[in-house]
Amino acid sequence: MTVTAVRQPAVAGLFYPADAQSLRAQLAPLLHQPSLTATPKALIVPHAGYVYSAAVAAAAYRCIERLRGDISRVVLLGPSHHVGFHGIAVPTATAFLTPLGQLNVDQSALTDIAALPGVVTLDAAHVQEHCLEVQLPFLQMTLGTVGIVPLVVGDASPAEVGGVLDRLWGGEETLIVISSDLSHYHPDRIACAMDEQTSQAIERLDYAAIGPADACGCRAIAGLLWLARHRKLRAQTLSLTNSGHTGGPRERVVGYGAYVFHES
Template sequence: MMDKGTEPRIRQPAVAGMFYPDDADALRSMVRDYLAEASAPTGEPPKAIIAPHAGLPYSGPVAATAYRTVAPLKETVRRVVLLGPSHRVPFRGLAAPDAEQLRTPLGDIPVDTDALAEIAELPDVGMLDAAHAAEHSLEVQLPFLQEVLGDFRIVPLVVGDADPDTVAAVLERLWGGPETLIVISSDLSHFHDYATANRIDEATAQAIATLHPERVDHEGACGFHPVRGLLTSARNHGLTGEVLDRRNSGDTAGPRDQVVGYGAFAFHEPEPAHG
């Protein structure tokens, strides 16, 4: 909790102006355009999603497909548990930032510091600002979350080397009810030719949709550690997985000789039994 008169500790954006526009109006317009172009959801809103985290011209159209399914939860979700892989800092476990707010050009998002305190006692959970300082995997998700949810608190965790059970234990502690949405940030395969990428990404997408964490590896998804943890938790909670969209940079904004794969996935809780 902040003392009156003290400035909040803010995690400043690291990739604004590179991965997405640093101008609020341009960013808001881009995100809204992607959401408007995304396929309309057909089922109930999800408990969890997986969305990609490249520069928005590349992965934004695919990410928007996941976030459009979340839009109906605007009045329900009050906390987002956001996990993404570490691209720059090697470490073991899961890392929280020493920040009270996360900033984007669209405004500041309050960090759920109570939730972070709740998981601090778990094995391999610690505070490591260096893991967050230049990391894009969480940051690229924030403008979408701000646009579709509006007012919420966030639990931002960068995931290093962590086994599925370690990640699942954290998710279990934070699972909550309808007020909590879980978001995993991950791209799929990297730097294969278009045909090879499609083959690898299709296999990974099916493993994710059918909740088989053991079939998701570093070749298939850069965020395989948090993805495996979510799939483990999803199994435990009886969720069902769904592939919403699967494309790559050769489909969206780049050449096809070396592509990065992107997937959007949703995970739904079972329908309540009626006695």
């Protein structure tokens, strides 16, 4: 495996358009709609192909569009789909590339968390991982050029993930984005019931109630909810659906939800 300073797109042309013009044309109508006026501190958004989940993700991302120029750093966390490991993986790449351009990795942030429990340097967790990559065009469309802190979460405890988030919490300049789909491959009726329970647990900040069967990014979600309790955040569900309602068959669906967290 060859690691370069700039992490190249792995799923452009598969999960989302590889052409910048087509990519902008797909996202712009979804983002330019009315949204909440409160300022979010954190988002949970799905990471499937845009044809299935972009509209759900946009329900959260359009809440931050008016904060362009105010948010300068985004901490991105999502699950590992290709590599099994313990901890929270940081890359050696100094930038991530998309069809819309390049986003630089906040090196000072990586230095700040390097000695925290669970943090490991592991490029293999990033090279083919789509869960963070599909969020980058949304960030570029809404916030422009921001620094990113890309973290792939393996087998990590809520306290380990929450500890990293707490160290990187910052102020109004920092946004946290958790990338996660919900239940996988159940019939529509069962998935809707499961995902509704997961949404209620997220709104209760009940990090112990969400496991791998409920959300592929359950460990990243748990870390955010663990910290959200300590920092007294409020969670709100903005959109909840599944692939059976966005173009896929209803016999075997993947759930998608969009959530915002506000500081009290």
